[in-house]
Amino acid sequence: MLNAQERDQKVPHPVLMPKLNEPLLLVDRARRLLDDARTVLVLTGAGVSQPSGVPTFRDAGGLWRNHKPEELATAGAFAHDPRLVWEWYAWRRGLVADCEPNQAHHALARFAALHPQVTLVTQNVDGLHERAAADLDRSLGEAAAERAQPLALHGSLSRIRCSKCSYAADYPAVVDSTSLATLPKCPDCGALLRPAVVWFGEGLPTDILEAAWRAAESADVCLVLGTSAVVQPAASLANIAHGAGGQIIEVNPVETPLSVISSVVLRDSVELIVPAILATWQSADAGFASTPSPPSELPVQELERPGLDGR
Numbered sequence: 001m002l003n004a005q006e007r008d009q010k011v012p013h014p015v016l017m018p019k020l021n022e023p024l025l026l027v028d029r030a031r032r033l034l035d036d037a038r039t040v041l042v043l044t045g046a047g048v049s050q051p052s053g054v055p056t057f058r059d060a061g062g063l064w065r066n067h068k069p070e071e072l073a074t075a076g077a078f079a080h081d082p083r084l085v086w087e088w089y090a091w092r093r094g095l096v097a098d099c100e101p102n103q104a105h106h107a108l109a110r111f112a113a114l115h116p117q118v119t120l121v122t123q124n125v126d127g128l129h130e131r132a133a134a135d136l137d138r139s140l141g142e143a144a145a146e147r148a149q150p151l152a153l154h155g156s157l158s159r160i161r162c163s164k165c166s167y168a169a170d171y172p173a174v175v176d177s178t179s180l181a182t183l184p185k186c187p188d189c190g191a192l193l194r195p196a197v198v199w200f201g202e203g204l205p206t207d208i209l210e211a212a213w214r215a216a217e218s219a220d221v222c223l224v225l226g227t228s229a230v231v232q233p234a235a236s237l238a239n240i241a242h243g244a245g246g247q248i249i250e251v252n253p254v255e256t257p258l259s260v261i262s263s264v265v266l267r268d269s270v271e272l273i274v275p276a277i278l279a280t281w282q283s284a285d286a287g288f289a290s291t292p293s294p295p296s297e298l299p300v301q302e303l304e305r306p307g308l309d310g311r
């Protein structure tokens with residue numbers, strides 16, 4: 001692992017780079033970082049699904065009927081008006097059902113499937129990474145397809161869970177949100193069922209967060225794709241990777257809080273950039289450095305790991 005000084009010599013800080021508008025140069029820089037990596041963490045956000053037609057939260061069009069997501073994606077909002085919250089989720093479930101994984105999802109699925117050193121972590125709840133994994137060539141085998149399944153930090157739009165007991169299940173059926181009486185009820189206790197997503201103020205699934213955290217601590221490269229990087233603790237994964245000596249590659253048309261710690265910043269759509277960066281790694285022959293990462297001697301940055309404060 002490089003120390004901070006070696007890292008800065010190897011890849012100049014993006015702010016110091018005079019030709020930020022030369023995407024090929026930057027794509028090449030990103031590829032070279034991956035070439036030297038032994039372990040890679042990929043952290044994705046809503047921007048990865050934007051080219052598929054799924055609206056992000058914070059870009060234009062992120063509002064739904066003048067409601068901010070932060071006002072609807074909370075346990076309090078559900079307790080106050082479950083019908084309205086379910087109407088929003090029913091709309092989102094219908095919307096993603098009509099969308100398809102894009103070239104970024106497909107390139108990432110193959111990247112993670114073919115290379116066990118890659119950990120794919122997503123904040124998205126739309127199931128498009130999962131569908132890209134399911135679309136993988138069956139000849140790659142089950143273990144490879146399993147590796148392409150993301151660690152979904154914030155749950156899934158296609159699942160439901162009980163608002164009172166521990167019942168949880170896949171729920172492909174259309175949710176009828178016309179009245180309180182038509183909302184889905186728990187088969188075990190009769191309470192209202194709710195979307196199995198992590199809402200603002202709620203904790204993340206511990207096992208998934210732990211696995212993502214471990215991958216961040218040992219990542220030589222962290223690819224940060226299409227996230228505003230303001231939702232915690234998800235965004236902290238990139239800080240953890242950076243604090244342990246990993247290099248950050250950011251793909252996002254706009255600046256984020258992670259841009260300043262990124263070695264390479266690509267200001268374009270993931271749909272163009274991700275397949276270009278990962279082109280070499282779409283075949284199993286393309287290697288990473290094979291030795292496992294030595295344990296980092298740098299202290300892991302102290303960051304809080306509270307429940308989500310933005311969803």
Ligand SMILES: NC(=O)c1ccc[n+]([C@@H]2O[C@H](COP(=O)([O-])OP(=O)(O)OC[C@H]3O[C@@H](n4cnc5c(N)ncnc54)[C@H](O)[C@@H]3O)[C@@H](O)[C@H]2O)c1
Nearest residue numbers: 045046047050056057058123124125126226227228269270
């Ligand atoms: N698709 C989904 O599942 C979905 C959609 C909206 C929100 N969310 C939830 O919203 C929370 C918000 O965090 P977030 O950071 O994921 O989303 P966000 O809406 O806060 O930010 C989206 C980011 O993507 C960038 N972006 C937009 N189009 C892009 C493109 N084509 N290529 C690259 N980048 C692009 C934007 O500049 C922005 O920084 C997450 O917890 C997530 O669960 C999920």
Ligand SMILES: [Zn+2]
Nearest residue numbers: 162165186189
């Ligand atoms: Zn129940």
